[in-house]
Amino acid sequence: MLTRLTLYVAYSLKTSTHYQSVKRFFYDLLKNPQSKIKPYFDIFMILLVISSVSLLLYEIEHKTSKWAILFEDFVVTVFICEYLLRGWIYSDIHNLIIKQHEKTEYLGSTFHLHKVVILIINNKISYLLSPSAIIDLLAILPSYRPLRILRIFLIFRLFKLFRYSQSIQMFTGVLKNKRFELTTLAIFMSFLIFIASTAIYMFENQNMGGQVTDLYDAFYWAIVTVSTVGYGDITPVTTGGRLVTSALIITGLGVLAFFTSIIVAAFNEKMSEFQEERVKAHIEKLTDTTILCGFGRVGQDIALQLHANKHHFVIIDNNEQHITLAKQQGYVTLFADASRNSILERAGINNGAKAVLCTTNNDITNVYITLTSRYLNPDITIISRANHEENAKKMLQAGASYIVQSFNIAGLLAAEYIGHPVAFEAIHGILHGQKDIQMEALNICGDCYLTGLSIEEANFNQYKTRLIGVISKNPIHAKRRNRYKLHNQHFYFNPDPSFILYEGDILVLLGRELGIEYLHDLIITSRLQKTLEKPL
């Protein structure tokens, strides 16, 4: 009966969305490093720990007030809740039961409740014995009156900070990595201290006329000496004692140097990893990023423009010089091969990126990056640079949205310059934003005031802007003249005054920045007004 009840509870817990979501919430709050609420909780706990320890220090010399006791109770309650919750989310008991049940079902043996209970207890004990759980417990226990003697352990609360601070976690991570070296050192140290303290005890005990009264004194002296601190409260007077001291000081220097070098080496090894972690965390926070593959001349120029216009971007390059340059500029960089799936994923191709630019000077690399990016994300905009005309087609085949043919454009521009120098300069000026004249595309959204108006009614001239044409995929316009194909849409050049604007059409306007911005604001505000009016 009890077995069946247990199984019933376990299965219903597994299927209960409410239970799962509550557990998920606490997991996010306490453990999930990616969650948004964890940092706030961590800060709160840090403040709580610091204030409770400060209170403890204050109480050493002052009288305990009523409020202090209340506060202490509150702190302990929070700590106990946290301790229990961590124990709860440490593992899923119902999963253990279900697993065990399924296992017995499969093997055809009988399901014994006590076996599962042992399993669960083992599981939870492993939580209790984990170092952070012990620290948590030590931070709580001294508040229990009969254990007042353990007050000193309240200081352990400070160790709780380990949990909430990433840099301290990083430090412990480094130490963990050097466990072998540190253990060797510790063993060597204990031998050294043991030998030194017995030796000094033999040479310097009071019978011999020395200052060492017992073995504890000898131990204390050995520590003080090996660490090169040397208070001088116990000094050797016999020749033997002095010999031991000299030997211990010299080995102590060696041990200290060894210890320092281990720590430094560990940090050096880990540093690049930490930096990568930081870059990764930074990229995850970005939205609407552009992934810039290749930081050569072209990449640098693009980065400059993106940076000036406050776009987010991530640079990937496998040239060390380029990466150093990019880092000097303060850009987010990944020192890696951009054609690898994992690298593009790390740069956020499926997560916040809106475009990939392949700007290396090697067409083969560009094609490969294009192909990889398209495979990873079928919807992303890919702009690829082609140095040779014959490669442009391959890039389109590989999935590039747009191709930039640098030498081709240069040739076209040179030819154009011969024919129309004035127009050329003007267009160049507009394009590169050198003048305040702009060519801009404005979207007509469903609820804006322009929808349904004819161009004559819209009268763009009143804003001192001129309409060059309309881009639209609306089949209504299909019979109009001056139609030019543009991907899957059409561009209607110089539309008639009777041309009626519909939702989704894009106006291509020439005008001063001021005029275009004004028109843009008009469109947005009219849309907002409409949406506000609707519910009424």
Add this chain to the structure above:
Amino acid sequence: MSFELISQLNDKEKKLIILDADPIKIEQALQKELPAQLMDYRQDENLITLGIGSSIETIFCFLESDSENVFLTLSARVLDKKIKIISVVNQPESAEKLLAAGANKIIDPFEICSKKAYQLLTKPSITWLLDEAVFGRADLHMAEILIPENSYLDKTLISELHLNKLHNLFLIGVVDKELGEKLYFSLGEQEHVLDTGDILVVLGSNRDIKNFKKEIGVIE
């Protein structure tokens, strides 16, 4: 790299000759049926015999190194004060040197490439439109129309032109000879009186541009 440039230029129906000091490259050009000539451009006599200073209108300096381009620009500028010199530049710091040496226009392929990529990223439709207009892949062209003498456009106001209604052309701007070389965008901000010698910069299809030119008497 020059080959791609040249093949683009060659479509423009202008007489063109390729010069290079490297016989292998000339061989390649001849194989592609491009007019090419082996010549050492470092010698002034060679440049003079070719026609710089007399019959040649424009010179493109598309040599591989910036120093060579600067040298050629200098030589050509000394021989002919009026020749149009267009040079390619690889390092940004060479741009000023080339301009100082007398180049009319410098083209930085890297810069163009990056600007272009950036535009595609931020304004894809506008970029497409300008590509078509500037490079004329679709039948949408940009043209500069010089107002000839005795044209009926002389002394008319810009606002009276109604190019978009009457001729299906979009007037981008006007260069008023009296006010210098600057292009005034036609945004309806200020009135302009057109004179002989002014240049209209228009956008439109080939046929419409031709018709308009016929009407004002630029071409017969």
